[in-house]
Amino acid sequence: MSPSFDCMDLEALTSNAKQIQDDVLKQILTLNANTEYLQRYLHGSSDKEHFKKNVPVITYEDVSPYIERVANGEPSNVITGNSITGFFLSSGTSGGKHKIFPMNNIFFENLLLYKALSSPFVSKYMDGxxxxxxxxxxxxRPLSKTPSGLPVSGGVSSFLQSDYFKNQPSELYSSPIDVTLCPDNIHSMYCHLLCGLVQRNEITSMSAYFVSILVRAINFLETHWRELCSNTRYGHVSEWITDQKCRDSVTIILGGPNPELANFIEYECNKKSWQGIIRRLWPKVKFIDCVVTGSMTQYIPTLDFYSNKLPIYSVLYASSESIFGINVDPSSKLEDVSYTCLPNMSYFEFKQIDEENKDDIVDLVNVKLGCYYELLVTNYFGLHRYNIGDILQVTGFYNSTPQFRFIRRKETVLSIQTEITIEEHILKALYHATLVLESSNLMLMGNTCYEDISTNPGHYVFYWELNNKNIDGVELDNKVLVKCCCVMEESLSPLYKTFRSKDGSIGALEIRVVQQGTFDSLMDFFVSKGSSISQYKTPLCIKSSEALTVLEDKVLGRFFSDKCPPL
Structure with missing residues (x-):
């Protein structure tokens, strides 16, 4: 069910944003007004003003009892007039726990629509x-089931297992469908790389949902390239790849022994430095497609090193709750990436976050240039005025439709006293620290943090995985890492500095360097707990004591700031 307009035309979508948004809300309310949830507030009305006046802004805790009732077997009309065919499982790495969101095939149809709408911009970017x-x-990953028998999986994983993806032309991708559907992610990663190496001269783009997955892929290649060379040289798949469909489809791609290609891969991977390895192994790649906003920005320098600064195109802004927008300017700098809202996907509202207007909620077309807002979503599947938890800034307009830059997640990341350290503060601190690392030819391969209150006073702890740009192994230089601690503290909030410097109620910031491969182990831990590798984001802050144990077991050295930051 979608509004009656030519949804394939971005010009039409963005020129008629107000009417389309009104039509979307009317459809949603007509569909859902008599559900148990909305009946409490609307009493059967589908009037927009009645909706805005009476339906509250909510978080997941407010709506989860209704979602769980449907998951446990009650009818879908507890929350939506649509039929619920399954549930999306959030990654659980942002907020520390999994959430489930109702969905049906409309979401997959919208994903294909987004691809169609973004395709002209990708083609233009390819420059002919x-x-x-x-x-x-x-x-x-294998689908799990709710007590009522409905499937549960991550949004990306669900799409990849759907007919919407399976029915796409197989020649679009270097890996056969059986590699993507392989239930073992290690086997799948190996076969993705093997297929990609064999077809190295046909690949013109590289993609993953998050940039961290691409960094993991290069780390995996560093560990397995010799075996991949052997497979290529002799035209066979390693025996430990046990999924028969995967083996058969990859064997076809291999096409027999190829000693010339194996020699080339061996020559490139044996070089002292892996700088530019992506360009060297895949010479026709024009750009990399992955999400690099928010906490993912920490991986940009690493990917730049491995790709010799190939353009990175962060094309889509979406979540389990809704597809939101596309990037129509692939050439924009990553720090300036903005997304043009797609007004047909859901009904969007925006809660202004400045002190003067903090209770104002406006429609999509009434946002103001330069202002900051929290994103509220009303979708077709039972979420009404749902606060996503993302902070956005209005950066411009495409026709009559606003464009937004993702600023940060709303939640406080770290706090020991009454200071509030948010994602933006941490990313700024990491940026300044990476400048120190670069002077020593070191790269930050993984980062996360937590507040350690087992000490007195409590202090911030950052776990870092490092790599050397030029040689194998990392020599830990106390002077360099202490300096990193200091510059990070200098980048934090004034209140943090006050607590740190004046009354000593916050202790010295600590960096704990962990073994290489530790953040792969952290990803494996979260995947074992139900996260999908396709949607995995390294948590900016660790909430799980089990995950902390994974990190603590790998610590190589501990370094502390040796002076208080200036106020």
Missing amino acids: AKREKEMMFGFT
Whole structure:
């Protein structure tokens, strides 16, 4: 069910945003007004003003009892007039716990629509070059079931297992569908790389949902390239790849022994430095497609090193709750990436967050240039005025439709006293620290943090995985890492500095350097707990004591700031 307009035309969508948004809300309310949830507030009305006046802004805790009732077998009309065919499972890495969201095939149809709408911008970005194959690092995990028997999986994993993805032309991707659907993510990663290496001269783009997956892929290649060379040289798949469909489809891609290609891969991977390894192994790649906003920005320098600064195109802004917008300017700098809202996907409202207007909630077309807002979503599947928890800034307009830059997640990341350290503060601190690392040819491969209140006073702890740009192994330089601690503290909030410097109620910031491969182990831990590797984001802050144990077991050295930050 969708509004009556030519949804394939971005010009029409963005020129008629107000009417389309009104039509979307009317459809949602007509569909859902008599559900148990909305009946409490609307009493059967589908009037927009009645909706805005009476339906409250909510978080997941407010609506989860209704979602759980449907998951446990009650009819869908507890929360939606649509039929619920399954549930999306959030990654659980942002907020520390999994959430489930009702969905049906409309979401998949909208994903295909977004691809169609973004395709002209990708083609323009390719500058006339023929787009041959995409090396997509896509992963799935077996579907779980709710007590009522409905499937539960991550949004990306659900799409990859759906007919909407399976029915796409197979020649679009370097990996056969059986590799993407392989239930073992390690086997799948290996086969993605093997297929990609064999078809290296046909690949014109590389993609993953998050940039962290691409960094993991290069780390995996560093560990397994010799075995991949052997497979290529002799034209066989390693025996430990046990999924028969996967083996058969990859064997076809291999096409027999290829000693010349194996020699080339061996020559490139044996070089002292892996700088530019992506360009060297895949010479026709024009750009990399992945999400690099928010906490993912910490991986940009690493990917730049491995790709010799190939353009990174962060094309989509979406979540389990809704698809929101697309990037129509692939050439924009990553720090300036903005997303043009797609007004047909859901009904969007915006809660202004400045002190003067903090209770104001406005429609999509009434946002103001330069202002900051929290995003509220009303979708077709039972979420009404749902606060996503993302902070956005209005950066411009495409026709009559606003464009937004993702600023940060709303939640406080760290706090020991009454200071509030948010994602933006941490990313700024990391940026300044990476400048110190670069002077020593070191790269930050993984980062997370937590507040350690077992000490007195409590202090911030950052776990870092490092790599050397030029040699194998990392020599820990106390002077360099202490300096990193200091510059990070200097980047934090004035209140943090006050507590740290004046009354000593916050202790010295600590960096704990962990073994190489530790953040892969952290990803494996979260995947074992139900996260989908395709949607995995390294948590900016660790909430799980079990996850902390994974990190603590790998600590190589501990370094502290040796002076208080200036006020």
